[in-house]
Amino acid sequence: MATGPVSPRAPQALDGEGQGRQPTAAGQAHARLKAMILDNLLPPGAQLLEGELALRLGLSRTPVREAMVRLEQEGLVAITPRHGMRVLPIAAADMREIYEVLTSLEPMAAELLARRPEPAAGLGRLEQACGAMEQALAAQDRPAWAEADEAFHLGLAELCGNRRLAGMVMQVWEQSHRARLFTLHQRPLPARSTAEHRRVLEAIAAGEPERAHALYRRHRRRSGAELISLIERSGVAWL
Amino acid sequence: MATGPVSPRAPQALDGEGQGRQPTAAGQAHARLKAMILDNLLPPGAQLLEGELALRLGLSRTPVREAMVRLEQEGLVAITPRHGMRVLPIAAADMREIYEVLTSLEPMAAELLARRPEPAAGLGRLEQACGAMEQALAAQDRPAWAEADEAFHLGLAELCGNRRLAGMVMQVWEQSHRARLFTLHQRPLPARSTAEHRRVLEAIAAGEPERAHALYRRHRRRSGAELISLIERSGVAWL
DNA sequence: GAATTCGTTTGCGTATGCATTGTTGGCAGT
DNA sequence: ACTGCCAACAATGCATACGCAAACGAATTC
Numbered sequence: 133m134a135t136g137p138v139s140p141r142a143p144q145a146l147d148g149e150g151q152g153r154q155p156t157a158a159g160q161a162h163a164r165l166k167a168m169i170l171d172n173l174l175p176p177g178a179q180l181l182e183g184e185l186a187l188r189l190g191l192s193r194t195p196v197r198e199a200m201v202r203l204e205q206e207g208l209v210a211i212t213p214r215h216g217m218r219v220l221p222i223a224a225a226d227m228r229e230i231y232e233v234l235t236s237l238e239p240m241a242a243e244l245l246a247r248r249p250e251p252a253a254g255l256g257r258l259e260q261a262c263g264a265m266e267q268a269l270a271a272q273d274r275p276a277w278a279e280a281d282e283a284f285h286l287g288l289a290e291l292c293g294n295r296r297l298a299g300m301v302m303q304v305w306e307q308s309h310r311a312r313l314f315t316l317h318q319r320p321l322p323a324r325s326t327a328e329h330r331r332v333l334e335a336i337a338a339g340e341p342e343r344a345h346a347l348y349r350r351h352r353r354r355s356g357a358e359l360i361s362l363i364e365r366s367g368v369a370w371l
Numbered sequence: 372m373a374t375g376p377v378s379p380r381a382p383q384a385l386d387g388e389g390q391g392r393q394p395t396a397a398g399q400a401h402a403r404l405k406a407m408i409l410d411n412l413l414p415p416g417a418q419l420l421e422g423e424l425a426l427r428l429g430l431s432r433t434p435v436r437e438a439m440v441r442l443e444q445e446g447l448v449a450i451t452p453r454h455g456m457r458v459l460p461i462a463a464a465d466m467r468e469i470y471e472v473l474t475s476l477e478p479m480a481a482e483l484l485a486r487r488p489e490p491a492a493g494l495g496r497l498e499q500a501c502g503a504m505e506q507a508l509a510a511q512d513r514p515a516w517a518e519a520d521e522a523f524h525l526g527l528a529e530l531c532g533n534r535r536l537a538g539m540v541m542q543v544w545e546q547s548h549r550a551r552l553f554t555l556h557q558r559p560l561p562a563r564s565t566a567e568h569r570r571v572l573e574a575i576a577a578g579e580p581e582r583a584h585a586l587y588r589r590h591r592r593r594s595g596a597e598l599i600s601l602i603e604r605s606g607v608a609w610l
Numbered sequence: 611g612a613a614t615t616c617g618t619t620t621g622c623g624t625a626t627g628c629a630t631t632g633t634t635g636g637c638a639g640t
Numbered sequence: 641a642c643t644g645c646c647a648a649c650a651a652t653g654c655a656t657a658c659g660c661a662a663a664c665g666a667a668t669t670c
Contacts (some may be wrong), residue, residue: 157654167462181621192431192655198440205444207535214621214662229533232479236536240475260614294468297475298444396624420651431625432652453632453651 157191163200164189169208170218170309176221176371184216192243207307221370222311224363230304231356237301238285238352241292243345248293251339257287262333265326274316277326284329311371315362319348372414396430400438403428408447408458410550415460415610423455433520446546460609461550463602469543476540477524478587480531481571482580487532490578496526504565511554516565523568550610554601564594 165185168174186196200217203209209217246249281294282305289301328351335344363371404424407413426437439456442448448456484490501571521544528540567590574583602610 183621194654194656197622198437198653201437202444205441213623216621229535232483232533233536235537236475236479237472240471244471294471296468296543297472298431300472304535366414422651432624433624436653437623455651457648 140171142334145340148164148274152154156195158195158198161185161189161191162197162202165199165203166206166208166306170306172310172313174219176219176310178217178219179217206303220307223370224360227308227311227356227360227363230308230359231352233304234301235349236354237297238288238344239252239290239348241294241297241301242336242348243341244292244294244297245288245342246336246339246341254291255333255337257291258284258333258336261287262326262330265329269321269323269326272321274321277322278312279317281322281325311363312359314368314371315359315366318366319358319362322355325351328355380398395434397434397437400424400428400434401441404438404442405445405447405545408442409545411549411552413458415458415549417458418454418456419458420455445542461547462609463599466547466550466595466599466602469547470591470599471608472543473540474588474591474595476536477527477591478584480527480533480536481541481575481587482584483531483533483536483579484581485575485580491576493530494572494576496530497523497572497575501528501565501569504568508562508565509558511560514559516561517551517555518562520564520568533547550602551598553607553610554598554605557605558597558601561594564590567594 165174174180182193182196182200186193189196194318200209200211203217204211207220209219211217245255261280261284265277265284268274268276268280286302286305289298292298326349332344332347332351335347413419421432421435421439424439425432428435439448439450442456443450446459448458450456450528471474485495500519500523504516504523505514507515525541525544528537531537560573567586571583571590574586
C-alpha cells in the first residue's frame with residue numbers, strides 16, 4: 133500500500149489542525165508551505181522572499197508573512213531580516229537533539245497509555261499500524277514501512293491523552309521528516325524496530341506502564357543512535 | 372532578595388530570545404503582551420480585540436496581530452475569529468499535562484548534563500540557584516525561593532546542550548507560571564524539593580547520568596502530584 | 611590596484627483601507 | 641411572552657501603500 137516512491141503520505145495529516153479546516157488564506161499558505169517543505173519541493177537551505185512566495189501562492193504578502201511566522205515557530209524555517217525565509221537544514225546534531233527529545237517524550241506517552249483504566253481499549257489504530265509494519269517488512273517495502281512507523285508514533289502521541297506532549301512529538305517529527313526519508317533507503321530493513329514496536333504495544337495492552345516505558349526508551353535509544361551514526365557515516369553535513 | 376510580592380522576576384528573561392533583540396514593533400508587542408500575561412495584568416479568560424490592544428500599545432494592528440499569532444503558538448492565548456484573543460486559563464488538567472512533559476524532559480536534561488566530558492564544569496549557575504533556594508528556605512521567603520527554583524530549572528534546560536529540549540521546557544514553564552505563583556503561598560515550605568534539587572545537582576557534578584535522571588524523575592513525579600492535588604483541593608477550576 | 615565611500619535598489623516593517631462575515635439586537639408574528 | 645428572522649454594525653482578514661534601512665555596486669581617491 134505504498135503511496136509513492138518518495139513521499140510516504142500526505143504531509144497535511146502531520147499538522148495538528150485535524151479536520152477543522154479554515155479557508156483563511158494565511159492558514160492555506162501555512163499548510164501549503166509546510167507541505168512543500170516536507171515534500172522537499174523547497175529544498176533545505178532555500179532562500180525565499182516574501183514577495184516571491186506571495187506571487188507563487190497567488191496571495192499578498194500579509195498572509196504569507198503570517199505563515200512564515202508560524203513556520204519559524206515550528207522550527208522549520210528561519211526568518212532573516214533581509215533575506216526572507218530560509219528552509220532549515222537538518223544536521224546530525226539536530227537529529228541527536230530530536231532523538232533525545234523523543235527518547236524522553238515517547239516512553240512517557242506509552243506509559244500514560246498503559247496507565248489508563250482500560251489499557252487495551254482504543255488501540256486499534258496502533259494494532260493496525262503495527263500489522264502494517266510487519267507486512268511491509270515482509271514485503272521489503274520501505275515506504276510502506278515508514279508510513280506505518282509514522283502512523284504508530286503519531287498515533288501513540290495522540291492517544292496518550294496529553295495534548296502538549298502530542299504537539300511536541302509532532303513538531304520534532306516534522307522537523308526530522310526529511311532526514312528519515314533520506315535514511316530510509318540506506319538503512320538495513322528495520323526488522324528489529326518492527327519487533328520492538330510490537331513488544332511495546334503488547335506491554336501497553338497488558339497495562340504495564342513501567343515495562344512499556346522501559347521498552348520504548350530502549351527502542352528509541354537504539355534506533356536513534358543507529359540513525360545518527362548512519363547520517364554521520366553517510367558524510368552529508370545536512371539534509 | 373525577593374524582588375516583589377507577586378512577580379518573582381522580570382518575565383522578559385523567560386523568553387528564548389536571549390540578548391540579541393531587535394526593536395521591531397512586532398517583537399516588542401510580543402514581549403510586552405507576554406509580560407502582561409505572565410504578570411497577570413491580562414487575567415486568564417480576558418478577551419482582547421486587535422484594535423484595542425493596538426491602541427493600548429500605541430501601534431497599528433499589524434504588529435499586534437503578529438504578536439498574537441506568536442502567543443497563540445506558544446500556547447498562552449487562543450485566537451477566535453471574531454472575538455480577538457483570549458488569555459488561556461490553566462486548569463488542573465493542564466497542570467497534569469505540563470508536569471508529565473516536565474517529568475519526561477527535565478530528567479533527560481540532567482542526564483545529558485551529567486554525561487558531558489567534564490560534568491562538574493559550568494555548573495556555577497546551578498550551584499548559585501541551589502544555594503539561593505536553601506537560603507530562601509531558611510528565611511521562609513517564598514518569592515525568593517520561586518525565583519531560585521525557576522533559575523535552577525531553566526538553567527538546567529539551557530545548559531543541557533539541547534536547544535529543542537530547552538525551548539520545550541521553557542514553553543510549558545511559561546504556561547504554568549501563573550499557576551505556580553498561585554500555589555506558592557498555599558503550599559508548605561518546599562524543604563523537600565530544595566533538598567532534592569541539591570541531590571540532583573550533586574549527581575550531575577559527580578558525572579552519574581543514570582542517578583541524576585532517576586533522582587530528577589522522582590522529584591518531578593512527587594512535586595507534580597503534590598502541586599496538582601493542591602490545585603484540585605483548592606477548588607478553583609482554573610487559573 | 612585596492613579600498614572606501616556614496617548612491618541606488620530592493621526587501622521589509624508598519625499603517626491603513628476595503629470587503630467579508632459573524633453577531634447582536636430589535637421587530638414582528640404566533 | 642416567546643421565538644424566529646432580518647438588518648445594521650463591528651471586527652477581522654487581506655491587499656496595498658509608504659518610508660526606512662541594509663546591501664550591492666560603481667566610482668573615485670590614495
